[in-house]
Amino acid sequence: MKLQFTVKSAAVLAVTLALTAAQADxxxxxxxxxxxxxxxxxxxxxxxxxxxxxxxxxxxxxxxxxxxxxxxxxxxxxxPMFLFVDAALEAWDTPDGSAGKSCADCHNGIDESMKGLRAQMPKVNDKGELWSLENYINDCRTNRMGAEAWGWNSQNMKNMTAAIGVQSRGMPVAVxxxxxxxxxxxxxxxxxxxxxxxxxxxxxxxxxxxxxxxxxxxxxxxxxxxxxxxxxxxxxxxxxxxxxxxxxxxxxxxxxxxxxxxxxxxxxxxxxxxxxxxxxxxxxxxx
Amino acid sequence: MADNVKPRVRVPKTASKDEVITIKTLISHPMESGQRKDKDGNVIPRSIINRFTAEFNGELVVDATLEPAISTNPYFEFDARVPETGEFKFTWYDDDGSVYEDSHQVEVT
Structure with a gap:
């Protein structure tokens, strides 16, 4: 009787282990x-x-x-990210800063101009510095728009990196x-x-x-x-x-x-x- | 007063007669419960969507009461049988008296 019980437990254990392994992959x-x-x-x-x-x-x-x-x-x-993407698409067309310019004034449509960008980020800029997408956005905001830089993890920044990123959706990452x-x-x-x-x-x-x-x-x-x-x-x-x-x-x-x-x-x-x-x-x- | 309130709806454009279709709705809204306090200890006033309705060709098919415990950006998904070509009309009622509407045509083929 006791022997039978042991065999059964071992079988149960084996099944449990197999299930855990299958879930983990x-x-x-x-x-x-x-x-x-x-x-x-x-x-x-x-x-x-x-x-x-x-x-x-x-x-x-x-x-x-x-x-x-x-x-x-x-x-x-x-x-739920698409609520944030929508907010960024509005920001894209909205002028901000002392120059009175929006993203769209220079870059036109986000779908064309930003296509493929996410897949190459981060990359070395023309001054030899390694820049992430956030750096490029803030460079535009401070130098071209005369607006305040966004915090790296601010909601506005994450909205915009999401909206720019989705334009490259489906394209292979190639940094x-x-x-x-x-x-x-x-x-x-x-x-x-x-x-x-x-x-x-x-x-x-x-x-x-x-x-x-x-x-x-x-x-x-x-x-x-x-x-x-x-x-x-x-x-x-x-x-x-x-x-x-x-x-x-x-x-x-x-x-x-x-x-x-x-x-x-x-x-x-x-x-x-x-x-x-x-x-x-x-x-x-x-x- | 809630800012940036925007309704979104997904309804299939076409359906066969008496087909059961899935409808998804979402409205961006902070759904401030009225239970929270700000830094100075003052109660942040309640501001929620308190009612959601869906009509098909003028007939009420869904009427929901929303309570303060419902989270930000309330999402409703439901199935509806479509007997004929017609229009779904969705309405959200805000505490501040605003009414947000959206409507979608479904063609029975």
């Missing part, structure tokens, strides 16, 4: 189709520079999220990592593998060594940033790339680096390059 049986029209690949062959660190494929964070969250991103009506971008990329890479905080964890400890596993209740993804800025259900609001970086460093119980800092722009370049080939999903939904 990137979802295989779902396809991201936006509004029933725009089919988007959520994996891509890993770039050569990764040297096999993530295996053969890179996966969008969408593949690590629950069914309901994945469904929200499939329909722009259900995706430049050679030439004048190379030194920044190297620094970003070094930071990615540097342990931070009391917990002494690097980005790679979670997002390279353990993607697909759980850290307490959180399902770790590869930490790809192709969907930013995105709607985070936990925060009930938009989250920028650097905001997420700050959150990750904080979670290691480290002193965080500021959003918009040189360090985080270099890290942004490196992390973006890890997702080269994945399509831009901005604005994504995650939990």
């Amino acid at each position: 990137p979802v295989e049986d779902d396809q991201l189709v936006i509004n029933g029209e725009l089919e988007m690949a959520t994996d891509a062959p890993a770039s050569d520079h990764l040297d096999g660190a993530l295996g053969d494929s890179v996966y969008s964070g969408w593949r690590f999220r629950d069914t309901e969250t994945r469904a929200m991103q499939k329909d722009d009506f259900d995706n 430049k990592i050679d030439g004048d971008a190379a030194p920044f990329w190297e620094k970003g890479k070094e930071m990615y593998y540097t342990r931070f905080g009391q917990l002494e964890m690097s980005c790679a400890n979670c997002h390279e060594d353990n993607f697909g596993n759980y850290i307490r209740s959180d399902h770790l993804s590869q930490g790809q940033i192709n969907g930013f800025p995105l709607y985070r259900l936990k925060d009930q609001g938009a989250v920028s790339i650097h905001q997420r970086f700050v959150g990750c460093v904080r979670d290691t119980r480290g002193t965080t680096i500021e959003a918009g800092s040189q360090e985080f722009r270099e890290l942004e370049l490196y992390v973006a390059s890890r997702g080269n080939g994945l399509v831009v999903e901005t604005p994504a939904v995650r939990h």
